[in-house]
Amino acid sequence: MKTGGAAILRRALVRNRVRLGIGTVLVCLHQVAETLVPIAIGVIVDRAVATGDTSALVVWLCALALLFVVLTTAWRFGARFLVLVMQNEGHRLRMEVAHRILDPRGVRTDLRAGELLSVSSTDADRSAFIADIVPRAASALTAAVGSAVALLLIDVPLGLAVLVGTPVILGLLRRAAPLITRRATDQQAAVARASGMATDLVSGLRPLRGIGAEDAASQRYRSASRDALDATLHTARSSAVFTGVSMTVSALLAVGIAGFAGWFALEGRITIGELITVVGLSQFFIEPLGVLAGLPGSLALTRASADRVALVLDAEPLLSAGSGLIPAGSELSLSGVSYRSLTALDLRVGSGELLGVVAYRPQDAEALAALLSGQVPPERYEGEVTVGGVRLSDADRGHARRTVLVEPHNGDLFSGTVVSNVTAGRPDAPEAEVQAALRASAAVDVIDAHPDGLDHEVTDRGASLSGGQRQRVALARALMRRSPVLVLHDPTTAVDAVTEHMIAGGIADSRHRDSAGSGQTTILLTSSPALLSVTERVVVLDEGTVVAEGTHAQLAADDAHYRRAVLR
Structure with missing residues (x-):
């Protein structure tokens, strides 16, 4: 269901209405007390100071002190309620956006990873500011109305000046809100693009250095950052002009009221105490009027x-919900599949088979891995992909993800520890299984290389580990899942030949030779002879289709092209 930005703001107000209502009432009470302060001082001057009545002075001073107690208490508890609402709503929005991004069906959006991060953090928190804008508007209106009523009781023209001048000023200033909204939207989009590019650059820094493209990447980021800066400055200038004009107009209205009050006092139309009250109210009135004048800008942001x-929450799922069918086995079948570089591909993988796939063109392996991941909408490819007799597009999404696990070539690690990364998805896994996965992936060396062992700290994206260590920890994590179908795309490109042979034997043992691995299917997308030597069958892809099939030994002996591509 579409929500839109306005609906998100309305929902935030509705679902926090109790705390928001209490907080708003308290801050409005605070403004009423603020309004009564200059009135009380005027009364003290007229009824105690001017008359010399000491008892009246004591009584009114006590009343003034009580007024300040009410004022400070109302503000303290009102602000506490409102801050609690903003923090809770910001948390809820962050969780909703994160849940939408992590939906097994995916999210159909053009926003990149960095932009999604900006939406799930900065934009979610800023949307929660609606819980601050509404109480500020209510309290400022309360102060304006209270001041106008007090001025009407003192002198009708003074009160009418406030009652008429305030709506006129606010109406004129409100016309600038759409312009500020557009510029704020453009600025936030530009900042998000720069953040997304920065995220991509950090994650791909090593490849950029390898091909000597640091200068080109820096230039692109510099350009995006400059666009973000220009948009920010443009928005800041508009907001500054808006704020300056609104504050100036508000101050002029207050000064005009004070000036007329002084004239009326000279003519004897109002008393000295009433003059003090009017001057005090005119000075106090500047703040709520300034708040009201600045609200369109705040609301626009x-x-x-x-x-x-709303761009994320309203985005359509990348995949359909499926029919809820559950795969009954681990056999895999591709029939007449055409996707990216794949052309009418037919491939059958039996239950419990350890299959090697050699792609002479890297794009064929990447396309096959993407397709088997289940993250490609069925309308983007032709043909049929089935797992356990069930079409992948029809299978229950959660069960499909548990059935087929595709470990990408560049698997990401999470900040935490080595053991938290290995057991991700299975936090309660027995210690024996963890150790078995570490041995199978030859990741025991990673543990032994650090004093903290399994508790060694892993920073974001595994930056604290070497490339080979990251690859082995990611492989251990994949093996720990014990998925019925496991697809490994070049899992040993960052390790030496000896370690590669150990990993090949470990994969075969853990998934196909141990009794616990009975019925598990494994597909190795690789050109590594060590990995291919442990497979039961090898399928060769070229030009997007199967061009050869056999055991590794047979193909190495009979196919010259295969030998050139595989044997090193």
């Missing part, structure tokens, strides 16, 4: 962030 949050 909040609405812009809510619109960006």
Whole structure:
């Protein structure tokens, strides 16, 4: 169901209505007490100071002290309620966006990873500011109305000046809100693009250095950052002009009221105490009027962030919900599949088979891995992909992800420890299984190389580990899942030949030779002779289709092209 930015803001107000209502009432009470302060001082001057009545002075000073107690208490507890609402709503929005991004069906959006991060953090928090804008508007209106009523009781023209001038000023300033909204939206989009590019550069820094493309990448980021800076400055200038004009107009209205009050006092129309009250109210009135004048700008920024949050929450799922069917086995079949570089590909993998796939063109292996991951919408490819007799597009999404696990060539690690990465998805796994996965992936060396062992700290994306260590930890994590179908795409490109042979034997033992691995299917997308030597069958892809099939030994002996591609 579509929500839109306005609906997100309305929902935030509705689902926090109790705390928001209490907080709003308390801050409005605070403004009423603020309004009564200059009135009380005027009364003290007229009824105690001017008359010399000491008892009246004591009584009114006590009343003034009580007024300040109410004022500070109302603000303290009102602000506490409102801050709690903003923090809770920000948390809820962050969780909703994260849940939508992590939906097994995927999310159909053009936003990149860095932009999604910006939406799930900055924009979600800024959308929650609606819980601050509404109480500020209510309290400022309360102060404006209270001041106008007090001025009407003192002198009708003074009160009418406030009652008429305030709506006129706010109406004129509100016309600038759409412009600020557009500029704020453009600025946030530019900043998100720069953040997304920065995320991509950090994650791909090593490959960029390898091909000597650091300068080109830096230039692209510099250009994106400059665009973000220009958009930010443009928005800041617009907001500054808006704020300056609104504050100036508000101050002029307050000064005008104070000036007329002084004139009326000279003519004897109001008393000295009433003059003090009017001057005090005119000075106090500047703040709530300034708040009201600045609300369109604040609301525009909040609405812009809510619109960006809605881009994610309203995005259609990348995949359909499926029919809820559950695969009954681990056999895999591709019939007449055409996707990217694949052309009418037919492939059968039996239950419990250890299959090697050699792709002479890297794009064929990448396309096959992407297709088997289940993250490709069925409308983007032709043919049929089935697992356990069930079409992958029809299978229950959660069960499909548990049935087929595709470990990409560049698997990411998470910040935490080695053991938390290995047991991700199975936090309660027995110690014996963890050790078995570490041995099978030759990751025991990673543990032995660090004093903390399994508790060795892993920073974001595994930056604290070498390339080979990251690859082995990611492989151990994949083996720990014990998925019925496991697809490994070049899992040993960053390790030496000796370690590669150990890993090949470990994969075969853990998934096909141990009794616990009975019925598990494994597909190795690789050109590594060590890995291919442990497979039961090898399928060769070229030009997007199967061009050869046999055992590794047979193909190495009979196919010259295969020998050139595989044997090193």
